[in-house]
Amino acid sequence: GAVVSQHPSWVICKSGTSVKIECRSLDFQATTMFWYRQFPKQSLMLMATSNEGSKATYEQGVEKDKFLINHASLTLSTLTVTSAHPEDSSFYICSASWAGGPHEQFFGPGTRLTVL
Amino acid sequence: AQSVAQPEDQVNVAEGNPLTVKCTYSVSGNPYLFWYVQYPNRGLQFLLKYITGDNLVKGSYGFEAEFNKSQTSFHLKKPSALVSDSALYFCAVRDGADKLIFGTGTRLQVFP
Numbered sequence: 185g186a187v188v189s190q191h192p193s194w195v196i197c198k199s200g201t202s203v204k205i206e207c208r209s210l211d212f213q214a215t216t217m218f219w220y221r222q223f224p225k226q227s228l229m230l231m232a233t234s235n236e237g238s239k240a241t242y243e244q245g246v247e248k249d250k251f252l253i254n255h256a257s258l259t260l261s262t263l264t265v266t267s268a269h270p271e272d273s274s275f276y277i278c279s280a281s282w283a284g285g286p287h288e289q290f291f292g293p294g295t296r297l298t299v300l
Numbered sequence: 301a302q303s304v305a306q307p308e309d310q311v312n313v314a315e316g317n318p319l320t321v322k323c324t325y326s327v328s329g330n331p332y333l334f335w336y337v338q339y340p341n342r343g344l345q346f347l348l349k350y351i352t353g354d355n356l357v358k359g360s361y362g363f364e365a366e367f368n369k370s371q372t373s374f375h376l377k378k379p380s381a382l383v384s385d386s387a388l389y390f391c392a393v394r395d396g397a398d399k400l401i402f403g404t405g406t407r408l409q410v411f412p
Contacts, residue, residue: 190343216398227390227402228344277343281398287332287351289400291343 207278323391
């Protein structure tokens, strides 16, 4: 149980285009979803926290207008990287949890974004 | 502020030998501590957690961790390492806002 999927698993796009990444909880209702960014051989950096039906809360230094997060349902959150540039190339990972559930977060498999 | 430290970038161990991956924490109040493992180009898999209770926590794949309040440590251990245990290991602490704060990660290399 507690499976989280991400789509796509990898994406290559041209500079200036926008890319949408989906995060789905497959067998539970995720009241909270988290988006992380991971650079090669580095730890995970939390970008934002989203609660279903509410605006996402962004961490300091993360551009809200560049990384649009939507959590419109209890099973789906999306991260849209707008006007992507090569420096946005990274591994993006989502996780999910639910109110009253286990204390751990359940992670998706990640999405590798390469911006040319 | 909550934080965790993983002092070793890499740990090397021979297959069949015991392994330890170190983690120390700094929190206000009672810590919620976690270990996750990451294989190449994959997300994180949950191994185990300490919330309360017994200081020795058993988790997935034969891993265990010992919570030591006086030393503020939560080291990950396994009695007999496997080559397939080679991966990146992250220690994490949960803050008051339910966010996870991760350590820098430790790469475990198990040699045949």
